[in-house]
Amino acid sequence: MQPTRKSLHIAIPSPLKRALLALESAGGTCRIVGGSVRDALLGLKPKDFDVEVYGLDLETIAKTLNPLGRTDLVGKAFAVVKLWTHGEEYDFAIPRRESKSGTGHRGFTIEADANLSEEVALERRDFTINALLYDHSSEEVIDYFGGLEDLERRILRHISPAFKEDxxxxxxxxxxxxxxxxxxxxxxxxxxxxxxxxxxxxxxxxxxxxxxxxxxxxxxxxxxxxxxxxxxxxxxFPQLNALRNLPQDPEWHPEGDAWTHTLHCLDALIRETDWAELSEAEKTPLAFGVLCHDLGKTRCTRWALKRGAKHWISPGHDTQSIWLAEQFFDSMRSPHEVRDKVMRLVGNHHFLNTVPKGGHSDASLRRLAKRLAPATTHELVYVMIADHRGRPPLVSEAQDERIANFKIRIQELDLESSAPEPVLLGRHLIARGMKPGPEFKPVLDAAYDAQLEGTITDEESATQWLDTYFKGVES
Missing domain, CATH: 1.10.110 (Hydrophobic Seed Protein)
Structure with missing residues (x-):
């Protein structure tokens, strides 16, 4: 089959360019393949350049590349030579056939064949958008399977029935x-x-x-x-699946069921916040926090009397979402710092839905910051915004105002990034003549509680509180 060709200039790093020219001088044909080609077509900066080399065996590829940097056949089982040069790593692979030999992601037998045709070699790849080749000499994209059109139409399509093997x-x-x-x-x-x-x-x-x-x-x-x-x-992922077709009160959630609400919330997270400016590490707990924030509705939703009429209600679903989020993460090996943050965020995402007369006290906000750790009030704002704005076309001006005021309050109290650091420490107790031991903890816990209430604000007030505390113990 004759491939489609499209002109495209990709800025190839000069060390990689030298490697390509060296391999072609040795009799090989080089094609850049995969994600870097796809990304360049999407207007993204290409990275992780992978090269497929036709017509040369592994040893010749390694020998040719050796003067250009450090090479290794660590990927020999996968017919890959790695080159490290100028602080970058490049993979040079021989075309190969793969046949299913077991279960799972790694159950394959690989057969390298340097003389395999481009089209046959590409059949082992997953999606058409990842099976695009780039000829650096002619500056053309080579497309055997319609990946260019799929990329234009934003369709994710497999290449062959072999897709099922992985x-x-x-x-x-x-x-x-x-x-x-x-x-x-x-x-x-x-x-x-x-x-x-x-x-x-x-x-x-x-x-x-x-x-x-x-x-x-x-x-x-x-x-x-x-x-x-x-x-x-x-x-x-049954915790997510259970949200589908789960009814919600149409007065409060005109968008539909709980899964539809979750999808709208994910859109709102990106649309209504500075999502694009966040680092990848910052995005992770926020995406999962919004995804999991209503998992508890599957345990709490019922048809009951409210405000004199029957409604779908889900009281306490924020608390129930905590352990369901943990179950969701149990299906994968997620870092504890991520899951711990998500569990705190989902368990507190309704904080502003019940506001006492006169607003939340400073102590209440300090206790929230402590309760959220290792997540932060700043991160909670993202989840609350997404939850509120994920109910189109419904927008509550009152909730917008509550969130805006919350942001001001946590900034004024310096609670955006963490709960307050304890003022009273073990050294203060030692200075009072106490010996380190188990009796420290109840004193320090009580002191920190007083600090959250606002009784302790600095070392002087901590000393005064300590005097009162010991007098109470002695009496």
Whole structure:
């Protein structure tokens, strides 16, 4: 089949350019392949350049590249030579065939063949948008499978039935859909459903890797979730699946069921905040915090009397969301710092929904900051904004005002990034003649509680509080 060709200039790093020219001088044909080509077509800065080399064996590739930097056949089992030069790492692979030899993501037998045709070599790849070649000499993209059109139409489509041989590709599709605002092709979704039972063969750390990419790199978090739903793989995350068709009060949630609300909230997180300016590490707990904030509704939703009429209500769902979020994370090997933050965020996302007369006290806000740790009040603002703005077309001016005031208050109290640091420390107790031991903890806990209440504000007030505390103990 004759491929489609499209002119495109990609700025190739000079060390890589020298490597390509050296290999071609040795008789090889080099094609840049995969994500760097896709990203360049999307107007993104290409990185992680991967090269497929035709016509040369591994030893010749390594020998040719050796003068240009440090080389290694660490990927020999996968027919790959690695080159480290000028602080960068490049992979040079020989075309290969793969055949299924076991279960899961790694159950393959690989057969390298330097003389394989480009089209056949590309058939082992996952999606058409990742099977685009780049000829650096003619500055052309080479497309055998319609990847250019799919990229233009934002369709995520498999290349061949071999797609089913690697179940991890379903989750890769989820994060690609979010990153590039793509929809899953109908036939690809069918293959995803057929390979569903292979989910249980995936290593938990690989599952987390794809979810983390979804959280950190998505331009549209909801696109990723729609792809997960269409693939049928949402069933393997039952905490999310249970939100589908879960009714909500149409007066408060005109957008529809709890899953639809969650998708709107994910859109609002990106649309209504400075999401694009955040680092990947900052995005991770926020994306998962919004995704998981209403998981508890599956345990609490009921048809009951409220304000003199029957409504769908879900009292206490914020608390129930905590352990359901933990269950969700148990299906993958997520870092504890992420899951701990998410559990605190979902458990407190309704903080502003009940405001006492006169507003929240300073002590209440300090206690919230302590309760949220290791998450922060600043992070909670993102979740609250997303939750509120995820009910189109409904917007509450009162809630907007509450959130705005909350942001001012936590800034004034210096609570944006952490709870207050304890003023009274062990050294103060030692200075009072106490010996370090178990009796320190109740004193320090009581002192910190007094600090949250505002009784202790500095070392002088801490000393005064300590005098009163010891007098009370002695009496």
């Amino acid at each position: 179940p991890l590709r379903v989750l890769r599709g989820m994060q690609f859909a979010g990153r590039f605002e793509m929809e899953l092709d109908d036939e690809t979704a069918k293959l995803c459903r057929e390979v569903g039972p292979e989910f249980w063969t995936l290593a938990q750390e690989r599952i987390w890797t794809e979810w983390e990419k979804w959280a950190q790199k998505s331009k549209s978090l909801s696109h990723g979730m729609r792809a997960l739903e269409k693939s049928g793989w949402i069933r393997y």
